[in-house]
Every structure is written in structure tokens, then in C-alpha cells.
Amino acid sequence: MGRIILLIAVAIFAWLAVQKFKYSPPEQRRKLVIQWVLIALALGAVLLAVTGRLHWVGAAVAIVLPILNRLWRTFGRHLPWIAPLIAKHAQARAQKQQEKSQRARSEETGEGQAHGKPESEPQLTLAEARKILSVPANASREEIIGAHRKLIQKFHPDRGGSDYLASRINAAKALLLKNLDGQ
Structure with missing residues (x-):
């Protein structure tokens, strides 16, 4: 009975996730996927802890951490070669995001193009x-x-x-x- 309830809960969560994904803007979809993966991992850890099967997950993490540390140090030596590429990509994304927010802000406030001030706000005497x-x-x-x-x-x-x-x-x-x- 418990497995059926769990299966129904997972099915409802998956259906809600797909619906939200379908109707979300394309630029937010990546963020949603990351959030859902983290939520699923957290729920999985809670489920494993409740059922008493979390001990092997701890062992797997203990094995993976030194490997990740070694990989990080190895790629860290090559980071000066990679850093300009990462910086260029980050700068392009930041500029794109800034343009998008400025466009949205100007549409919200109805700013005039000539002076950058709202047209409805008269000059003070x-x-x-x-x-x-x-x-x-x-x-x-x-x-x-x-x-x-x-x-x-x-x-x-x-x-x-x-x-x-x-x-x-x-x-x-x-x-x-x-x-x-x-x-």
C-alpha cells in the first residue's frame, strides 16, 4: 500500500512538473530543471533515510569526493586557459540579461526614448x-x-x-x- 501511495505521489509531482515546464518561458526552464533535480534528490535522501537504506549512499559519497577533488585539481591547473572562455560567456549572458531587464523596465514605466524619463511626469517648477x-x-x-x-x-x-x-x-x-x- 505504501508503494502505491508513493507511486501516485511521484506521478502527480511529475505531471505538475511537466505542466509547469510546458508553460514556463524558455529562459526559466533550465532553472526549473535544476530545482526539480535538487528537490528529487532531497526527497530521495529522505525516503532512503526513512526506510533505513541511506548507509550505501554515504559510502558512495565517500568514494566520489576524493575523485572529484582530484578532478578539480587537475582541471584547476588548466583553468588559466579556460578562464577567458568562461569570462566571455558570462559577460555575454550578463549583457543579454541587462538588455532584457532594461527593455522590460522601459515597457513597464513607459519611458520616452528621447530623454529616458517617463513622458507622464512633467518638469518641476x-x-x-x-x-x-x-x-x-x-x-x-x-x-x-x-x-x-x-x-x-x-x-x-x-x-x-x-x-x-x-x-x-x-x-x-x-x-x-x-x-x-x-x-
């Missing part, structure tokens, strides 16, 4: 910046920084505020300080 930070027209540098600090503590995204409000508060501070330095 000095009056709007003062209004956002609630400072007078003749505010000093310390007043501007203090007002910014007080507001950003309330509206920072890490504290439950929105990215939009935090960016407007930062833009207001930058504009007022730039204007103050320009006078």
Missing part, C-alpha cells in the same frame, strides 16, 4: 518644488535638506510610500538646491 517640500521662497540649504529628510522618511518606498512620491520629493530637493547654488 521652483514654485512646485517649494510647495512639495513646504519651504518658503527664501529657504536656506538646511531648511531644504531638513524638509526633504522629513518627507522622505514618511514617503520612502521602503516605508510604504510610492516610488512616484519619493522621486518627486527628490527632484524638488535637487531643483531647489541647484537653484540655491546658482544664485
